[in-house]
Amino acid sequence: MMNTLPSKQNHFSKDRGALGVWKRTERATRCYVAVGLCAGAAVGLMMTTAGVWAAEFYVAPNGSDTHPGTQEQPFASLVRARDAVRELKKKGPLTGPVRVILAGGTYRMQTPLLLEPEDSGSPDAPIIYEAAPGARPVISGGRPIGGWQKTPEGLWKTQVPEVAAGKWYFEQLFVNDRRAVRAREPDRFYFFMEEVRQTALEGKSERGPKGVGKEAELVVRLRPLDAAESLAKIRPQELSDVQMIAYHKWDITRRRLEGVGTEKGTFVSTGRKMKPWNSLGRGTRMHLENFRAALDTPGEWFLERDGTLWYMPLPGEQLERSEVIAPMAEQFLVFRGDPAGDRWVEHIVVRGLTLEHAQYLTPPEGFEPTQAAATIQAVVQADGARHVRMEKCQIRHIGTYGIWLREGCSHCVVQQCLLEDLGAGGVRIGQTALPQAPQRQTHHDIVDNCILRHGGRVFPCAVGIWIGHSSDNQITHNEIADFFYTGISVGWRWGYGESLAKRNLVAFNHVHHLGWGVLCDMGGIYTLGPSEGTVVRNNVFHDIDCYQYGGWGLYTDEGSSGILFEKNLVYRTETGGFHQHYGKENIVRNNIFAFQTQHQLQASRVEPHLSFVFEKNIVFWDRGGLLAGPWDRIRFESRQNCYWQAEGQPVQFAGRTLEEWQKLGHEVGSILADPKFRLPKTGDFTLAEDSPVRKLGFEPFDPSQAGVYGPAEWVQKAREVVFPDLPLPPPPRPAGSGRHASPARGEG
Numbered sequence: 001m002m003n004t005l006p007s008k009q010n011h012f013s014k015d016r017g018a019l020g021v022w023k024r025t026e027r028a029t030r031c032y033v034a035v036g037l038c039a040g041a042a043v044g045l046m047m048t049t050a051g052v053w054a055a056e057f058y059v060a061p062n063g064s065d066t067h068p069g070t071q072e073q074p075f076a077s078l079v080r081a082r083d084a085v086r087e088l089k090k091k092g093p094l095t096g097p098v099r100v101i102l103a104g105g106t107y108r109m110q111t112p113l114l115l116e117p118e119d120s121g122s123p124d125a126p127i128i129y130e131a132a133p134g135a136r137p138v139i140s141g142g143r144p145i146g147g148w149q150k151t152p153e154g155l156w157k158t159q160v161p162e163v164a165a166g167k168w169y170f171e172q173l174f175v176n177d178r179r180a181v182r183a184r185e186p187d188r189f190y191f192f193m194e195e196v197r198q199t200a201l202e203g204k205s206e207r208g209p210k211g212v213g214k215e216a217e218l219v220v221r222l223r224p225l226d227a228a229e230s231l232a233k234i235r236p237q238e239l240s241d242v243q244m245i246a247y248h249k250w251d252i253t254r255r256r257l258e259g260v261g262t263e264k265g266t267f268v269s270t271g272r273k274m275k276p277w278n279s280l281g282r283g284t285r286m287h288l289e290n291f292r293a294a295l296d297t298p299g300e301w302f303l304e305r306d307g308t309l310w311y312m313p314l315p316g317e318q319l320e321r322s323e324v325i326a327p328m329a330e331q332f333l334v335f336r337g338d339p340a341g342d343r344w345v346e347h348i349v350v351r352g353l354t355l356e357h358a359q360y361l362t363p364p365e366g367f368e369p370t371q372a373a374a375t376i377q378a379v380v381q382a383d384g385a386r387h388v389r390m391e392k393c394q395i396r397h398i399g400t401y402g403i404w405l406r407e408g409c410s411h412c413v414v415q416q417c418l419l420e421d422l423g424a425g426g427v428r429i430g431q432t433a434l435p436q437a438p439q440r441q442t443h444h445d446i447v448d449n450c451i452l453r454h455g456g457r458v459f460p461c462a463v464g465i466w467i468g469h470s471s472d473n474q475i476t477h478n479e480i481a482d483f484f485y486t487g488i489s490v491g492w493r494w495g496y497g498e499s500l501a502k503r504n505l506v507a508f509n510h511v512h513h514l515g516w517g518v519l520c521d522m523g524g525i526y527t528l529g530p531s532e533g534t535v536v537r538n539n540v541f542h543d544i545d546c547y548q549y550g551g552w553g554l555y556t557d558e559g560s561s562g563i564l565f566e567k568n569l570v571y572r573t574e575t576g577g578f579h580q581h582y583g584k585e586n587i588v589r590n591n592i593f594a595f596q597t598q599h600q601l602q603a604s605r606v607e608p609h610l611s612f613v614f615e616k617n618i619v620f621w622d623r624g625g626l627l628a629g630p631w632d633r634i635r636f637e638s639r640q641n642c643y644w645q646a647e648g649q650p651v652q653f654a655g656r657t658l659e660e661w662q663k664l665g666h667e668v669g670s671i672l673a674d675p676k677f678r679l680p681k682t683g684d685f686t687l688a689e690d691s692p693v694r695k696l697g698f699e700p701f702d703p704s705q706a707g708v709y710g711p712a713e714w715v716q717k718a719r720e721v722v723f724p725d726l727p728l729p730p731p732p733r734p735a736g737s738g739r740h741a742s743p744a745r746g747e748g
Contacts, residue, residue, distance in 0.1 A: 054096030054125070055088055057081045059137075061105035074103065078113045078129065078139075085127055086118055094125035102353065104135035108143070112331040117338070121347035123387070131352030141329025141379075142174065142357030142397075145309065148319050155295070156311040156319055160326070164307030171290075172359050172423070172458070173301045174325045174397050175311065179421055179457060183294035183302040190247070190285035191227040194265075196220050198274060214270045214365060218255075218280070220244075221266045228265030233293035241305065243362060244269060246286040247547070249278050250485065250521040251369030252461050254362060257288075272368045285547075327359030327399065331377070337384020339408025339439045346386040353393050355379060360399025360423050360458055372466055372489055373424045373459035374432050378404035382412065389413045399423035399458050407431055409442045416449045416710065418717065423458035425483070426450075430470025432492050434500060441500060442470040449708050451718050453481045460484035460518050463526075464511070468492040469500040479707050479718040480511045484518040486526040486555075487511035487541070493529025495559040496584075503533035510707035513723045515545045515574070522546060523555025523579070524570065532562030540706040542683075544573040545726050552579040552602070553593070556586055556612070566590045567701040569685060576602040576628065577619070586612040590699055592685055594620040594677075599628040606633045614638040616698050618675050622646040627654055632664075639668040640696040642675050669696065 056071075059081050063074035075081050081100040088098065098121065121127040131137050147158045162168035173180045185191075197219040222228065234242055239257055244267070246253040259268040274280055288294065292310070295302045301311045309326075313319070332355040337345040358379045367375075378401035382388065385405065394417065395402040402419040405412050405428070419426045427450070430442040447465055456462045464480035464487045467473055480487045488511060491501035511524045524541030527534070541553040551574030554565050560583035568591045570577040577593030580586065582605035593600055600621050603611065611634055619626070619641065626643065632654045643658070645651050651672055653661035661667055676688035687693065687700050694700075708718045 055085075055094075055098045057084050057098075057100045058103070059100060059107075060103035061107055063103075071101075077107070078102075078109075081129075082113065082115065082119060089118070094122065096125050097121070098125065098127050100127070100129045101132050102130070102135065102137035103132050104137055106138045106140050109139050109141055109332065110328050112329065112334045114334050114336060115345050115348060116336050117343040117345055117384075119348070120345055123347060126347040126349055126387075128349040128351065129353065130349070135352075136354060137352070138354045138356060139332055140325070140357045141332060141355075141359070142325035142327045145173075145324040145326050148311075148322075148324070150319055154312070156313060158309050160303070160307045160309050162307070163303065163305065163309075168328065169361065170303065170326045170328070170359055171361055172327055172397075172399050173303075173309075173311075174327075174357060175299075175301075176317065176322050177397075179397065180311065181297070181300045182289050183291065183296075183300045184287050184289045185230040185294045186226070186287060187297045187300075190287055191222050191230075192224075193246075193280060193284040193286060194221045194223045194282060196280045196282070196284070200273065201270065214272070216270065216273045218269045218271070218274075219261055219266055220269070220280070221261075221263065222286075223265065225265075230288060230294070231260050231265060231267055234260060234291045235293075238291050238304070242291045243289045243366070244286055245289060246280055246284055247460070247518060248280060248284050248369065250371055250461060250519055250550075251278055252459065252519075253280065253367065253369050255366035256362070256364070269366075271366055275369060278369055325357050325397075327357045327397075329358050330360070330400070331379050331381060332358060332395075333380045335382035335385040335388060337382075337386075337408065339384040340437065342439060344384050344386045344408075345382070346388065348385075348387075349389045349391065350393060351389075351391045355393065355395045356397045358398040358400065367459070369461075371461065372486070373401070373462040374466075374468075374492075376400050376424045376459060376462070378402055378428060380404070381406060382409050383407040385409045385412055387411050389415070390417055392416050394418045394420075395422075396420045401428055401462065402426050402452075404428040405430070405442055405445050407435065407442065408440045410444045413446045413448070414450060415446070416708075416714065417451075419450065419452045420454045421457065422452075422455040422462070425455050425459075425462035425466060426452035426464045426480070428463075428466045428468070429473055430468035430492075430500070432468050434469045434493075434498060443500075444472045445470070446474045446476070447478060448474065449477045449710060449714075451479045451708060453479070453483075453721065455482065456484040463487070463489045465489070467501060467504055471500050471502040471504065473504045475504070475506045475509060477508045477707065477709055478510070480509060481513045481721070482516075482723065483514050484516055485514070486522045486524075487514050488525045489528070490525070490534060491528035491531050491560065493559060496530060496561065497559075499529040499531065499559075501529060501531045501534065504531065504535075506534070506536045507538050508706045509539045510718075511539060511541045513543045515547075515551050517545045517547050517726055517728070520546050520548050521550035523552045524573070525553075526555045526557060527560040527563055527583075528557050529559045530561040534563045536563065536565045536568060538567045538701060538706060540569045540703045542569075542571045542573070543723070546574045549575060550579075551575050553577045553596075554579070554588065554591075556580040556583045559583055561585055563587070564589070567699070568592075569594075569703040569706075571595045571683070571685075572597075574598060576600060578614075579603070580612055581605060582607055582611070584609045584611060588612055588614045588617065590616045590701075592618045592620070592703075594618075594680055594685065596621060597624055599625040601626065602628040603631055603634050603636070604629050606630055607635065609635065611636050614641065616640045616696055618642045618644075618693055618698065620644050620646060620675060620677070620680065626651060636666075638666050639670060640698075641667060641670040642693045642696060642698070643670065643672050644674050646674075646680075671696070
């Protein structure tokens with residue numbers, strides 16, 4: 001399922017016009033003056049074209065925090081450079097930009113850089129943390145692991161003393177710039193639950209360190225026989241570190257085992273009571289992770305509590321030439337303002353830095369099912385941030401989300417950043433709670449021209465870009481690929497209650513290769529709750545495969561209202577190009593829907609109001625039905641659409657011909673006709689000049705404009721990954737299940 005869309009062209013659209021890029025100007029000649037600071041540091045001053053002075057501090061891996069921070073004698077850490085900026089500000093207001101310039105090389109970090117209101121710049125004097133020209137500074141939250149020995153059975157083995165001493169533990173490992181697989185069974189695909197018995201822990205509910213209650217005990221019986229054999233191989237001393245990862249609908253559950261049952265093929269775990277709308281039960285898929293007997297496939301690793309670290313190398317992997325990194329830090333960068341107190345972190349730029357190797361540690365109570373992994377933090381996290389920019393940065397090899405503009409963040413920009421190999425998702429904007437105080441609301445933020453890929457490696461339920469209770473944001477020209485759940489999610493209100501997700505713009509994004517048959521109920525874009533004024537325009541969504549149900553392109557879920565979808569291309573999705581669960585007054589206009597698998601369009605709930613308008617669209621398919629759901633009872637308007645079954649099969653509208661359907665007031669002015677695409681099988685949906693859809697008022701658009709733009713090497717970076725076809729497991733399929741799932745990559 002390769003993407004073969006025409007080449008993208010660099011261009012500037014009206015949707016990008018509000019980015020407000022801050023441009024730095026400076027003279028080619030600089031004057032440097034040493035200025036004493038209270039801590040004995042020195043700073044270089046430069047004259048800008050406006051005649052104001054600005055400061056520069058230098059940081060290098062071979063520097064020292066006792067140095068003055070000049071280019072000749074740089075600092076060693078970002079923390080010292082931040083403190084030097086603080087010291088400079090105490091001398092009086094800044095009259096120009098302050099730059100913290102990082103030389104190339106690796107900087108080890110165990111605790112995040114904390115930026116607070118006193119670290120702010122101003123519109124004319126921003127604080128800039130950036131790479132030196134041509135340099136690649138890497139901020140690593142990990143530590144190299146050495147001392148490897150080769151065992152007779154072909155494994156690698158070393159000791160990590162801090163683990164044995166109880167000072168360090170890790171659940172991710174990166175070998176030769178690749179996420180290694182934590183030893184698991186089965187190695188591909190899943191075990192299946194045959195029976196789940198839940199017993200309430202009445203009167204003895206336990207509390208984990210974060211206050212999460214253990215309310216119920218689960219006894220799970222697995223099939224087939226090899227599942228029982230795997231359980232039998234778990235040693236008593238490693239039992240409490242073995243984790244069950246269960247996949248159910250749009251969620252996962254991650255819990256520790258507490259015992260192997262007396263009945264063959266059973267295990268015991270405790271946690272919160274199961275949610276009745278998404279519980280574990282017969283047919284639920286799962287795998288077991290992190291026990292010695294599961295270390296049986298090249299690329300897997302296992303860490304024992306006595307500090308012994310094992311790794312089974314891939315073919316051709318050489319011990320003496322390999323880099324092995326284990327993460328220690330959980331976050332890299334924290335912006336901590338105080339919105340309630342009207343104290344902000346603002347006018348800060350982070351440019352050209354690479355942040356990699358951050359971990360997630362499963363708490364004792366595990367991870368309970370949470371849509372979009374909404375409880376998981378990010379390695380770059382902001383509260384009370386305004387006018388903060390991240391440009392040309394990379395975030396990779398992490399265990400959580402990449403960036404979260406959480407509470408009270410506005411006018412922040414994430415631009416031309418690469419986020420890949422993510423434990424959870426890419427970027428989050430806003431909160432799950434609805435903040436009433438205006439200063440605590442997040443709004444007017446931008447994610448533009450970024451590449452987000454290879455996500456959900458610890459939390460398959462995570463989202464590429466997520467907007468919660470937040471308004472007036474722009475998600476534009478991003479490449480989002482290879483996640484196990486939704487690409488872009490907007491809104492966080494189930495039903496028609498109050499929502500802040502208004503007037504968001506989602507435009508010119510290329511979103512593809514989602515789901516991989518792992519989870520259900522997902523979309524290329526997924527909306528939730530009232531979102532009046534939100535526009536989804538000029539995006540391309542394709543290759544979305546679910547497990548049993550719910551692999552859609554445009555998906556308006558519970559209460560989605562007031563959204564315009566126009567000029568989007570949606571093709572090769574599992575269960576439909578467009579699906580409205582329920583909502584009102586959405587407009588689906590001038591889109592192309594092609595080659596969906598099971599059916600092309602779906603609507604689910606019958607409501608008394610106008611659900612949506614469907615007009616001037618092209619629906620083109622070669623298999624599956626056209627409509628799914630009670631279309632003959634839903635209130636909607638449809639007109640001037642073009643439908644074409646490419647294999648010449650009869651076209652049915654809820655069991656009726658087009659003429660019969662039109663007599664009921666639907667599809668006014670619509671036609672059955674070949675739209676005359678150029679090469680639709682290869683992804684080229686260019687319309688011929690004599691296409692009949694032009695007479696319907698359909699406005700041709702250029703899908704090649706979706707995705708990233710700019711330098712050729714950046715555009716090529718988005719295209720460098722070639723994705724395989726969806727892998728399917730061998731028969732027989734389990735009773736009561738639908739389409740089987742694909743193997744989750746990495747740790748998914």
